[in-house]
Amino acid sequence: MDWTSLAGVGLAIASIIVGRLLEGGHILSLVQPAAFVIVVVGTMGAVLLQSGMPAFIRGVKMARWVFSPPADNVNGMILQLTGWSALARREGLLSLEQYVHTVRDPFVAKALRLAVDGIDTEKIRTILDIEISSYERRERQALKIWEAAGGYAPTIGILGAVLGLIHVMENLAEPSRLGNGIAVAFVATVYGVGLANLVFLPIANKLKMIVTNEVARREMLADVLLSIANGDNPRVVQERLAAYA
Known part of the structure; x- marks a missing residue:
């Protein structure tokens, strides 16, 4: 568990709640189901339209890495x-x-199998480079759904604000119904931003950093495994x- 990420989320939410309380406002005023549906569902729809279902599903699954990143037992791998x-x-x-x-x-496992099978080291390097490039392209395409969501959400929040104001304009003759429309208008903007x-x-x-680290790890593994396949002295390995540590 990455407690730093968990603390960051908690601190971000707490800043909004505490700020609202310091202003003398009520927390429940920030709870607007209509605004939430407009912003969240609208953003999901826009991202899905841009990315397609496979990348969208992969990106959603990757979100767990923010709080539980992939295990990175570098010291154990070095010994091995x-x-x-x-x-x-x-x-x-x-x-x-x-x-x-x-x-x-x-x-x-793939690199070891190629080396044990006696494949030429240059061909192994080419295969592993393609493997790394494919991994990086696939993962970066998936994590872009979060970048896209970060771009669309504020704009859709403004759309929610406009819809709320339209509701206000339609009910000017009924003052008792104006408050809800104005609340949706402003809260939708808050949700989006x-x-x-x-x-x-x-x-x-955060996902970019994790993918970058994983690509670097694979490049290190490829380099060292090719050195082993070349029969280099263990001291060279x-x-x-040590250069990657």
Whole structure:
């Protein structure tokens, strides 16, 4: 669990609530179902139209990484790679075949399988580079739904405000109904701007950082595994790993 992200969300929400209370307002005045439906559902529809269903679903699933990022056991991987290097140097690449089916990381398993099969290292490099590029393109396309939501939400909030004002204009002869329309108008703007800057855009930027780190990790793994496939001295492999640490 990433407690920093959880604390950030709590602090953002608390700032709005405390600010509202300091102004002498009521919290319930910020609860407007009509404004929520206009902004949230409208934003989802716009994002879905832009991104398509597969990217939309993938992006929504990626949101869990904000609070529970993928495990990154760098120290354990370094020890494992160092051990593989020594074993391959001593007994040959075929000695690593036992790890192809036990290693949990599909990327590492694929690289090991190619090396054990005796594929030329240049071809392995090409295959792994394509794998990394495909991963990065797929993940960045998915996380863009949060960037898109951050762009659309404020505008749709303004749309909600206009709809609320239209409701006000239609009921000028009935003062008792004006308050609700004005509330929807202003709260829709708050929802749009607030969700964009406190939720959608921060999630997008956090996911960008996670994807960037994962791409760097895969590039490191590819570099070191190719060094092992070339039969480099374990000391060279350790130096490569130290450079990435």
